[in-house]
Amino acid sequence: MLIIVTGVSGTGKTTLGTALSERLHLPFFDADHFHPKENIDKMSQGFPLNDEDRQPWLKALAAQLRESELSGGAVLACSSLKESYRKELSVDDNLRWIHLKGDRDLIWARMQARQNHYMKAGMLDSQIATWEEPSYGYHLSIDQSPEEMLDEALDYLKKESMKMKMGVIGMGVMGKSLALNLAEKGVPVSLYNRFVKGQEEGVAQQVLDENPDFANMQAFEDLKLFLDSLEKPRKILMMIPAGEAIDAQLDSLIPLLDAGDLVIDGGNSFYKDSERRVARMDQLNLRFLPMGVSGGEEGARKGPSIMPGGNAEGYEMVADFLGRISAKDKEGRPCVTYVGPGGSGHFIKMVHNSIEYGEMQVLAELVHLLRFGFGCSPEQVSGIFSDWGKGELKSYLLEITTDILLFKEDGELLLDKILDQAGQKGTGAWSLTTALEYGVPYSPLAEAVNARGVSGGKELRRAFSKTFEHSFIPVQASLESWLPKLKSAYALARVINHEVGFGLMKTVSDSKNWNLNFNEIARIWTNGCIIRSGLMENISVHYSPSLEFFEMPGVKEQVISGRKDLAELVGLGIAHGFAMPVMSAGINYLLGRITAESSASVIQAQRDYFGAHTYQRKDDPSGKFYHTKWT
Incomplete structure (x- = not known):
């Protein structure tokens, strides 16, 4: 998830960007810190930058965005005054833009209040003149409190544009803990728990209510809406009881999935059942990972040991996410590895x-x-x-x-x-x-x-x-x-x-x-x-x-x-x-x-005595089998 907060200097890009980064558990970058020294010196002397000045700056920002995309996303605060600048930063189709807009006098007052910033208030008119109004993204008024701006921005990201990277089915102790672990590590997560009147109602929503700081989670009781909320190819982690419940959940999922989607069984299923499910999903061109998870509730929340097997391509789809949430060994490497084919993950x-x-x-x-x-x-x-x-x-x-x-x-x-x-x-x-x-x-x-x-x-x-x-x-x-x-x-x-x-x-x-x-x-x-x-x-x-x-x-x-x-x-x-x-x-x-010489010779003699099962002899290295008529 890449988010760029734009606007002229003084609109509060850094304030909103920092708040979004904290709520979405994503790293924050301020574009001002990417300017080469020559640009900073020029602006400090009160001279605006031209397009040529901005080229190395834009290239550095684009490189950072591409790097962040590979590691799960980031929030960038950047003026992006012209459409040509924004085009250079558009490294991903799912990049989300939030454009900050406000009255010149309000922005002017804010800029005059800033201390020790190289961008001088007198340059505001130059930025406003350069600004090219975008026809896309979300236009957010700065004529409100930082808290209100944050809530409005999160509402836009959550309801209008954000596709979740992972889905977790089952909000029991382990499912809830792993979902929170994923969200904390910057992976947007959709939560699903079945609806059973009088027994299981609003379970997924309760997880959200209990954890209001996690803005990168959504809750569902409708399976289709849950699946529609996920980025394709979908990546779905089931944390439900082993046995018939797994097959029943797969029966419900399969008609709604697309080729290439991935389903993970993170419970304690018997490995032979897992091998059967791997084969079934493979025939449907779907990917399946039987995955052992150890560490209990605390481990699931803070860092478990993870043992995925099954479809190797499926593992590659989630290797980064699993590495983020897993425990780390003494050298800092994630305690997760692709175990092997079939049900090997559940076997170990x-x-x-x-x-x-x-x-x-x-x-x-x-x-x-x-x-x-x-x-x-x-x-x-x-x-x-x-x-x-x-x-x-x-x-x-x-x-x-x-x-x-x-x-x-x-x-x-x-x-x-x-x-x-x-x-x-x-x-x-x-x-x-x-x-x-x-x-x-x-x-x-x-x-x-x-x-x-x-x-x-x-x-x-x-x-x-x-x-x-x-x-x-x-x-x-x-x-x-x-x-x-x-x-x-x-x-x-x-x-x-x-x-x-x-x-x-x-x-x-x-x-x-x-x-x-x-x-x-x-x-x-x-x-x-x-x-x-x-x-x-x-x-x-x-x-x-x-x-x-x-x-x-x-x-x-x-x-x-x-x-x-x-x-x-x-x-x-x-x-x-x-x-x-x-x-x-x-x-x-x-x-x-x-023991070099064991009592097993007595067993072999007994077996041959009552059942003519034969035996081998120490004094015959050929391996020939003998039978004795003991009576």
């Missing part, structure tokens, strides 16, 4: 959430053991975690757990008032079923899903705790002696969770020829997302397809030093009555992965 978001499940469960297990095994106060546990978070173990989840352990309501720890039944929305279970489908070992992260399921049976757990007289047994060993082991065990458990998740991503990527770039995936997970951490920063630098995950620098050392500590901690916890599903599954998984 699914695995991200699976790792998230594991990380959350490990922290929950440690909190429980420290509080009710070692007898630590919540403040002590928070202090331990805070200390860990200052080093290589830093992570967002560790940070928020530290805060949770200190949060009190009416003087009491809120955590102890929360019902211990963990919820889930499906992505963890989808990861587990996908791992089973592809034969990928997934036990640590599978246990994170199972632990939430087990937590659901609260009444039965209460009954069984009485039936079996179960209670936690206090740990007699000193906390100080165990703290180094606790830290080491936690570090290794996290490494295992990530290795499992990346193993699933690599297997599926290879199977589907997605060619996922795991260094880049890890990079966009270093900020904005829920599993951002120091470990992820290390993975982003050192991951290599030619190197096993456990052998990466910084990871290998933790496997070597931490496995004894993790095993001892799991033994301690279980012996004292604490369920430690993810940490125990983690050490079992690791030991299975690093």
Whole structure:
């Protein structure tokens, strides 16, 4: 969106332009600052510029407008006295002109009041004489307050001329937050929320009412009017629940779309559903991006990690916008990347959430053991975690757990008032079923899903705790002696969770020829997302397809030093009555992965015994299969 505020000197171009820039969240440029020194010197001496003087100035302004167009727009205050000048500045068909008009005496009085400005009041008559009245744009009278002028200008831009760059469907927590994020970064946004009498009425308009400072947003309940408000080709972000709602919304949209329009699914859809939708939209010559978004409400508003897949051309249409609203890594690069074809964007978001499940469960297990095994106060546990978070173990989840352990309501720890039944929305279970489908070992992260399921049976757990007289047994060993082991065990458990998740991503990527770039995936997970951490920063630098995950620098050392500590901690916890599903599954998984001679030979013998499934022999490298008659 390019806006040029014109008029002779003294009409208030800079005042209005600055106000528009603040309300529309666009950069502001004052044409006066683009004059070469020779022009400024000439005007300071009271001499008007001629057309030859203005040529380098106009070229510099046009260059700035073209540059601003690529980055989303700008507001320029420029006298543009002649039609020939305005023609040189007309770099885009959608450029909007606001021409300031006023009585000479009023302008004269304003110019006389200005201090330290090179344009002298005596030059006003020269400018008025040069002014060529344009037949287009909006003519705005300056005979009113700056606030009234701003409101009138915004009304013109909003109702008469502004086509929105993006549309967002669904004004739930995430949709509203992303829409505000886009608007704040200078992207004009149309908001749409369905109308359901008595349930959902005026939802999109309420977002506008609650955020009056954002003048670059419009609200709709009519789908066709919403689509008509968008610049073509349209770019539409759906932030609605996964499943049937996505297909139903597409059914409503498709008849109203034009070839080349782009629809983005920013929810947590199952990646196989997303692949089907990509194919459907492609057949209709429409573009579709299944896009993972991580960061929760705060991330969506301030900068999430974004994982788009699907149509590559569609990604290019919104790459700039997504880069603006995303979080930034430590080098300032946007935490967004084109993941790959099909449903790959939603696939890696699914695995991200699976790792998230594991990380959350490990922290929950440690909190429980420290509080009710070692007898630590919540403040002590928070202090331990805070200390860990200052080093290589830093992570967002560790940070928020530290805060949770200190949060009190009416003087009491809120955590102890929360019902211990963990919820889930499906992505963890989808990861587990996908791992089973592809034969990928997934036990640590599978246990994170199972632990939430087990937590659901609260009444039965209460009954069984009485039936079996179960209670936690206090740990007699000193906390100080165990703290180094606790830290080491936690570090290794996290490494295992990530290795499992990346193993699933690599297997599926290879199977589907997605060619996922795991260094880049890890990079966009270093900020904005829920599993951002120091470990992820290390993975982003050192991951290599030619190197096993456990052998990466910084990871290998933790496997070597931490496995004894993790095993001892799991033994301690279980012996004292604490369920430690993810940490125990983690050490079992690791030991299975690093054991040269495993117990699987017994399994093969058993299978051959009862089912004649055959086996291979260590003493025959040919790979031949054998069968034995065991009785």
